[in-house]
Amino acid sequence: MSDQPSPSAYRLLLQLEQQFDYLLETIEAAVSLYEQQQPPTWVFHQTTPTTHWLREALFDMWHEQDQDGRETRNYIAIVAANEELLTAIDAINQAKANFSELLQDIKKSFPGALSDAKSRLPKRHPHVDEVLRRNGLARLHLKQSWRQLPIAQAPVSRVRFAWYSSGRSIKRLTVQEAERKLIQLDTDAPHIRIQLRKLASIPSGEILAQVQTQAPLMRANLFFTEPLADGHTRRALNAAMPIFVPANGQRLPHINLPALQPPTTRTRARRRDEKLEHEVFLPSLRVYRYR
Template identity: 35%
Template sequence: MSNISTSATELVESLDQLNQQLLIFSATLKNSTLPFWLPGVTATTLQQAADLYTDICYRDGRDGRTTISQHGLIGASPELIEATLRLNQAKAEFQRVATHYHLSESTELQQELRRRSETIAGLLHRQGASRIHLKQCYRRIPVFETCPTKIGFSWYTSGRSIRKLTPREAEEMLLKMDTSQPHIQIQLQAVGQLRPGDMLAQIQRQVPVMRANPVWKQKDSTLRKAQNTSLPIIVALNSDNPTLPAYNEPPLSPPEARSRVERSDLKIDPQAFLPSLRVHRYLG
């Protein structure tokens, strides 16, 4: 019991720090007079932008596995840059503490923080919040402390994660399924015919993400730094010429088809070998 109490105390203190930085950041952002761009929104105000960044609670009807995504650009003064950096530090510290105490697996700690999250929602003038949304607490706000010459936005739809499996590991995963089903039996027979040294690839397609491609042109060089972005980028603007860098406006929705051409030397069979596990064989 004392361990839960100690954990909850440190978590609440960390959450209080996060809350304080959220409020400072939100107030600083809403007082900004610098230009900004949020696509697909009419009559946009900085209050709407602040809501995107400070939304750290679940809402009714929202899938807890997903986060709200929105790209764009927010021109920033030195004060807003500093507030952003401090908020990101508070996010990192809360993630460290929450991960250390396995918050995502602890019902007791989640209940302890639920009351505090309702207080946060009230301070941010938000209704309907029920509990902390960990993914949205953890994700950092993208920030450029120097203004790029231009920023290109594009949808990345070809992302996937690949996990290598041995035949034995694949068999163990299949045995945890309903082995009375004919399609599972067929897959067990198939994996049983593999040699011990064979390797398999379990493929997970990733959801489309917006990618930002900023370019900084200097006297003798050009710096590029591509990164995924699920929130508008905070961009430091030149006080002498406070204008946003050049940018394009991509479609609001990702393309349905893959835009990348399949490689001719692809080493993974595109046909699933064990469909129930999304497992493929290596070619050659």
């Protein structure tokens, strides 16, 4: 039997449920408005988007069975929205931000209550039982629940989409940190012992790089009809969620048609100032040495 949350944790969980209910209400208000207005819309590789595609996209906040928790499903689209719809989308973003902030408070102050929150929140979804039966969805996907909906700052003349498939994150590690990570693995395994010996052969003060290759993502370049107040004429952003642009005469901006799948090979030349060695130094940790 699991421990009951403390009164303070319970209050935060209650606030979280209320904020989640409010988030669902803001989504319902926006998608209902969208379905009523049916504004000009472009959806990636859909000749004729279904009436309910936005509802499906914005209410998609659940893990599928066997889904990697780090992965999120993408909904690449452009919507030419009027002021009323833009205001409704902004309300969703505010609700998402507040929901995310509460989750972080719970994670920081009452980490044991987070799993309880995740099990309780799906029950707040008005159609969750039906969704679970139909699609085999499991639990709330936090990353998908709080990710923001991009809103263009000004009217847009054209949008250029392109796959970005060479992204990576780099975390600096000390030799001691790398050693601890290797020891947490199976030190009886020959390949781990080999890597520990390699690590022992380099200076103890050397800084290493742990590299995580990021999944391919779609990027969008928005070109504004006029320069913004700061002088910028375009903005680049990740296009995982629908992008809402101010309706410019009820027309969509010019949009290129990117490939259905990301390229299988690197399309950008390697940076000449790339500072990591080409060969991985500690394969089990994806750790490289700097040149």
